[in-house]
Amino acid sequence: MRIICCSILLCAIVANAWADILPSWQANSQSRQEIITFVQQVSEPGPHFVPEEDRIAVFDNDGTLWAEQPAYFQLFFAIDRIKLMQEQHPEWKTTEPFKSVLSGDLKTALSSEENIKQLIVATHTGMTQAEFHQQVSDWIDAARHPETNRKYSSMIYQPMLELLEYLRANGFKTYIVSGGGIDFMRPWTESVYGIPPTQVVGSRVKKAFVIEDGKAMIKRLPEMEFIDDKAGKPIGIDLHIGKRPIMAVGNSDGDLQMLQYTMAGNGKRLAVFIHHTDGEREWAYDRDSTIGRFDEGLDEAKQQNWVVVDMAKEWKTIFLK
């Protein structure tokens, strides 16, 4: 009888101690439980302990930390920039894909890779790094999503923000490893996610060091240098972090290699996929989506017993409170 009492008491204490952790996750969420168990195992003395300098967690951005529908938010940045720049480019009124952007026909504007590339080159290259940084900062401060009319920085996922903070409180270093542009993310990730520029890994264009009017600066060239997606993600991690992470979180097939790379190391590790199951509060999509396709990754997650978060069932809140 005393033993039973004790274990009831112990359960009550544990449940109580856990109550404040990840408050926007359902209390009975299995993913939440697995995450907390993992964090405790690697950060407390015991057989799975990992020293702080190796407690590295990597997060995809689009679809993992913030939404990505109906198009990657970076494309909305490009579109907003095209509109702002149109006076200096009268030729855009009659040239695709700019013409479609200006007439509001985003479907045509974003209908091919070549179109997207042209929009990116026009809005992401030619200027200095400092100028681009300023343009991105101005946009993130003011721009609003065409469907929700919310600021993009408020379309980050509240449960993920809590997860980032929980990990850091337990000695983890949190990194973004995104297919998005490194220079598109760095100006705002610190204020929005608490992740400083040095902990942001992403795709990038070529750059050149130039001296103009006696002033040394870096210019952005109209050529991709590196795509931080799929097999590129482990390469980006190795370049910027130089260590294999012990935890990786993604939401699509583009993150699969990052999770495979993370899980192939020694010791306790955790792989997590966010599954977009909530068509009411957000967007529901997986195997057949062109944006954030989650097909191969979903199969491997089941096979390997990785954590798959059912957003509809496991998250009390979706967007930033």
Added chain:
Amino acid sequence: MRIICCSILLCAIVANAWADILPSWQANSQSRQEIITFVQQVSEPGPHFVPEEDRIAVFDNDGTLWAEQPAYFQLFFAIDRIKLMQEQHPEWKTTEPFKSVLSGDLKTALSSEENIKQLIVATHTGMTQAEFHQQVSDWIDAARHPETNRKYSSMIYQPMLELLEYLRANGFKTYIVSGGGIDFMRPWTESVYGIPPTQVVGSRVKKAFVIEDGKAMIKRLPEMEFIDDKAGKPIGIDLHIGKRPIMAVGNSDGDLQMLQYTMAGNGKRLAVFIHHTDGEREWAYDRDSTIGRFDEGLDEAKQQNWVVVDMAKEWKTIFLK
């Protein structure tokens, strides 16, 4: 009279407070004085104050933090590896440049860029990142310099180690930005300089993400991807740090662009060149040297009034105590 007394007293206090700072630099060293003044100006409240997150200092490695004669130490690593690997490569006995390495004729072995490239490809590529990391770690623990018979990790400059520590004690983040290989430096910079892998920027080979026997890993490919030298240094800084440093220290023309880039920002900044003037305790070289040539940089330093450290006159000690 009271005023004079006070200022004498004040001078005495200042001199006393400074006595423990950079102890291996001569007390009357002008460079030391300029460095301390700069650090105090940016880290104490006042018109030149810089918030901690922007107190970024970048250091070249070869010739700035450790010696670089009679050849870059990374080449000695390649040579030592060739000797270790020779049993698996009987053909090297009759093929240049390996033949010259094995017969001890380093002059011939390192006589052309093509030779050096072949030695680097043979010793730096083909393996996984983890294997290469281990090979470098083993080497730095055991190998000795052919002329001094000292461990390479003890041929770091004591005054520079003190400078790194002094900067960190004043809220600076210290980075290495070297023409040397990023993966050659990362395994040991933390224990030798107190600089973690994420704060090391360098040249790099291409890599591929592969899965072999179900195990995800990164392999090193026989092709250079980026040379972190001259105009490459500001590009490497931008990629890995994402901010313009406020202090840069180098020793050769390969560092000039890094110093120019650093000095072109707003606010108080400091550029420092280490001048190899000490043929007794180290090696003396500048304008005519093939390794660590310091010619254009020396001219610009004089013109711009940058700090130039005369090693012979300003450093009490050269190598690690």
